[in-house]
Amino acid sequence: MHIIEGAINSPKGYKAGGKFVGIKKKRKDLSIIFSEKPAVIAALFTTNVVKAAPVTWNMKIHDSHKPIRSIVINSGNANACTGKKGAEDNEKMAETIALELGILKEEVLVASTGVIGVPLPIDTVVQGIQSLSKELDDELASGLNAAEGIMTTDTILKNIAVEIELDGKKITLAGIAKGSGMIHPNMATMLSFITTDADIEEVLLRKALKDICTNTYNMISVDGDTSTNDMVITMANGMAGNKKITEENDDYQVFYQALYYVNEHLAKEIVKDGEGASKFLEVTLEGAKTVEDARLMVKSVLNSSLVKTAMFGEDANWGRVLCAMGYSGAEFNPEKASLEFEANGEKIRLLEEGLPLKFDEDLAYKILQNHDIKINIFLEEGTAKATGWGCDLSYDYVKINGEYRT
């Protein structure tokens, strides 16, 4: 597998585009992805009881097991908590695309992100779709525009493309994602779209994506808020011409690894661009009784406001890490816990089998001054491990979210 300079429309048979149509004040706010041929899909949706209109729409199509042709995404308005009108507006979006591109509205998935509880400016959106539909192509610039059109408070574009080879055929996978607030590790908590030209059975694509999400998107946290709009959608249109993957053979493994890479990359990018984040945290826990326990503890640490503010303050207040593990719901013996901080090749051990170590405060401070910080935790309950990613809690998070709507 190797990374290529590409975008969401790099896999064979895909077109894309993104532009400003007037939902937001000036930044790009509409993106469309289109596949020449029907693509099987795998998707995961928010677990929030309050589901935005596009989530409900997409879940129905996902459950029908029918292939799709297009995804339309608007930013600037989440179309959530918008009642019956929200559902109607959502269907209108699908209908407009369908009409423009000569496909069925049931072949269109929709995603929205932005403020909750405000009706979509549907006329603006419809006109925008009509206009953007005519501009879709397979140029790199258009693909990057699509990546930009789904951003809200994001500060960096989240875009990746990779290539693999299956029985002599070149297969491309590409992904875009949107962070960066309301991110909490509980099933697909953001928007992420992956296209591929691989030929693969839907059941295997879905198995792979579900599995991968558990270890990628579901192991990141920005602020503990699980959004109403989250989804990951993977489209596979089979146009690479590889021998169709119908079982978990070597081809499946190669494809799986590439899909894993794309999703892990996007998940980490989302966290790196967490609202107001000044640190990227990687928490690894080894020696848990079960993988579930390991994940619970890692997520609890990543989600603790006190751990996050300590990292922001570059303060080696490791007791907060143990405290967060303690209320995670997982059982463990704190008297067998060890803990270290690591950055840029340097490590400092702070706790050894339950005993706090006298440590070099200067070295600890030096380590915590880095942008990328690892927190390594060792237990003696079993052999399970987990890794997750998060960010610190900064003044800017408060600023961004105190002023979001205004």
Next chain:
Amino acid sequence: MHIIEGAINSPKGYKAGGKFVGIKKKRKDLSIIFSEKPAVIAALFTTNVVKAAPVTWNMKIHDSHKPIRSIVINSGNANACTGKKGAEDNEKMAETIALELGILKEEVLVASTGVIGVPLPIDTVVQGIQSLSKELDDELASGLNAAEGIMTTDTILKNIAVEIELDGKKITLAGIAKGSGMIHPNMATMLSFITTDADIEEVLLRKALKDICTNTYNMISVDGDTSTNDMVITMANGMAGNKKITEENDDYQVFYQALYYVNEHLAKEIVKDGEGASKFLEVTLEGAKTVEDARLMVKSVLNSSLVKTAMFGEDANWGRVLCAMGYSGAEFNPEKASLEFEANGEKIRLLEEGLPLKFDEDLAYKILQNHDIKINIFLEEGTAKATGWGCDLSYDYVKINGEYRT
């Protein structure tokens, strides 16, 4: 029942004191409460798997059902994650008090609050206890000193005393508490001590306290972090001379109401003094299927970083409230949900049975500019309701916790 000018040593037979002994840099850091006669106790402790040394010590005494004579509390160091030495230091604290006051070490409860993972400066603590033990009395000033000695990042003293009458005898209840970070609604998440001279059977005192905690301390949140050291302890020494309360009769109800008032007052004070808080939030939810569901949703709203920053920013971003209810784990139909903000006698309805209302942004802003804000939620699932209290998430929370240890 009426509120009196009093302190933790106002009930008959109690002495107290608090002073600076050198654990912190300059603020008072040691408090002692003493009862002339043995007092039955009711207590609740943190549910965190990682329990500080004093929590483990107290739980054993609580389980023995034996009465106690004294509580010693130090601030500036939590004696948590301190291993075997932590347990030894804790016992040493109890022993020192016991020796000074001529009681058994098993009649002494201990509490610690402050930084985690640093061994206690035990010599300093022991000398401090020896000195403070000689200064205990029933003066108001000494009681207020005790309230001050348990503070960490608290900015206001949390102290209350009330009087009731039971069969012609005056009964006094007094309480002190410590906030203000690592506060999360999951069983007694802070330090709170209540003394009374009422004569009441232990089993009833425990029943009352447990019940009251569910609706008071367990319904507040500052930052979602459940501490390793939390406890509520109520002592009743029977010296008021009332006819002993041995059943849930009228006397019990009068006492229960007074105990409820004291604990609710302290719980609200803790939240009002939440780290960096600039707003006091009261969330009430009516019409839930069960009380458990109602509590889950209220706590989820109070705990949402996005709701909290919106309140800090005085932004009527009510969609975040519905979003937080949605990931609380409770089931409800968002299409039947209504929501309003209220402050200072003015209300604004934002959502009516699932439909967002066009609302007067100026009025919403005016309401949110108040310090005390109510969020009222109405569902149509059943008749259960719950109320909880919290605060906003401000720049100062980040500042305080980024610099806590240093």
